[in-house]
Amino acid sequence: MQRGQFTSRLGFILAASGSAVGLGNIWGFPTNAAENGGAAFVLMYLILAFALAYPALIAELIVGRHSRANMVTSLHTIASTPSGAKIATPVGLAGIITASMILCFYSLVAGWMLAHTMATLANALAFHTLAEWLVTFGLTRNILFACGFIGLTVWVISAGIEHGIEAWSRRLMPSLLLLLIALIVYVLLQDGAFEGLWVFIVPDFTQLANPQLIMSALGQAFFSMSLGVGTMLVYGSYLRADEN
Template sequence: MNDLQGSDQWRTRLGFMLAAMGSAVGLGNIWRFSYVAGENGGATFLLVYLFFVLLIGIPLLLAEFSIGKAGQLDAVGSFRKLAPKTKWYLTGLMGVIGGILILSFYSVVSGWSLFYLYKYITGAYWNEPDGGFGAAFGAWISNSYAPLFWQALFLGVTIFIVMRGIKGGIEKANNFLMPALALLMIIMAVYGLTLDNAMQGVKFLFTPDWGQLSNPQVYIMALGQAFFSLSIGICGMLTYSSYLKEKDRLPAATVGIGLMDTLFAVIAGLMIFPAVFSFGVDPASGPPLVFITLPTIFESMPLGNVVGIVFFILLTMAALSSALSLLELPVAFFNRTLGWSRKVATLVCGVFIFILGIASSLGFGIWSGVTPIGDNGILDSIDYITANIMLPLGGLLIALFVGWYLPKKRAARFSEIESQGLTSVWYFLVKFVIPVLMIVIFLFQLGIIDY
């Protein structure tokens, strides 16, 4: 196994940070954040979400990074190395499965984004289609074959980059994608705030309805969103940190990633909610929200066609940088623990994920009657199982591993926090606060899961 270690690493620490930010910032910040926040009370949701990011998300991200950096292997291998002859590696295995499941539906939505980009480039969506954007989107996603083509195209690009490895593929791609993304995002946010009704969106996002604080659903959804958005609990961040050089320190990167990701979500909200109110779209309209509201806004604003092109470039780039980390997760496992070549591992995982994703896509068409969880369709159900169950469970296990399995000295050393005081705060959060909070939320969830 030794010959595999150190063979491919991040060229620079900045490259790692950009890649990890790329993993975090994605469809989760724009597409998922806006409809989950819309369905769960807006500002109250945002408040609980921010609380979870600071108290649970960032400390857990550091815990995940420290396992990967100390283990120097993939999700399964790192646990095996740090905890030989135990079952802890199952945490990594759940991550590998979770990564495959998430990318299966993530690539479907990414395909929608790519298709919209195409529609904007050709000018087809510069004017509202007959029956409106809502009907057009509904008709498009209910097709059996066309969305699959765009999903496959998106996965093809992802596969192409991941095949080239860490330094030559993922790092290079993110070095371009992330700065471009940040720039586009800022332009869009400034533009969004100049729209009429912008204040209504700001109000929705920043005026909490305190009564909602007693609604367990808000906590469950905010926790799931925090995990999904920060890419934690699934060992993808663990996998990324395993490619760090010994000398590259962790803690500063962690806080930066947490804050960046949150900033992106808030900016996206500021961009989207004003429009939702301006055009009377229901903020609780679910996964199609951004694909319906945004084109409606773009059409009625000055330079809307340019904005549309820019926006869907942005959304597709954000999706791509996240998809890279989702694919790298199983690829690293098959490559480093099972010994497949990177090329074969990437191709096999990519094709398998595509096939799995067909179900999510057809769930909006011929399989729309299939509702595995409650009245959720296939995509929503896989999303729920991953974001609200597997990711938090993975996060809980990571907290227990670092807080209770590893000796305190070792955990503290792996975290690479320099100050004694901060180390104690971090350790206390990981050992006590996070597990307790999460177990309480799980108990709520089990009590109400059937509604």
């Protein structure tokens, strides 16, 4: 059976961006910035992203394209010593387990988003009792919509790279961009928005040596680029051989 590939550079970029610019970043980045000096955090994040995270991203993509396999097999492929081959399996499995744990909280939070989206539609159709249940925090609702989100994820992935991940990234990423623009406009219209924006623009350079800020910025940089769990490695394995 022939292995699927991304059909275009744009499709790959949109899919990779979808992995990076997700709910975790939209939610987590402002929180980290607010707790760690605002613009100082953003500045340190950009420095670490270009100095450490970006090279790691390129390395994962190169390893993936070279090996054309999953994380465990890819690490075995590039291992040049017996000791390297010995740790390839546990390191690869650790990445897969970490990705699975990330899916656990992502599916729960994404389930909340699905429920609130449906609540908006229910209110518009005058199903107020249903809408109230959809926005009320509860175990049944959380499990139902988390499973629903996982089901949608499996459905997209089962369609393969070209007709699944790439196709849906082409459809959904422009929608996410429009949603982000609308969110920015909405936030800027709130009281005190420009005072908060000033905190993001003007860095407090005395905070740059704060170890907590540095570690938070480093973690955010690696999380933003989906590094260390094999996501970019696997995406790289579906790149065409002639793609740069």
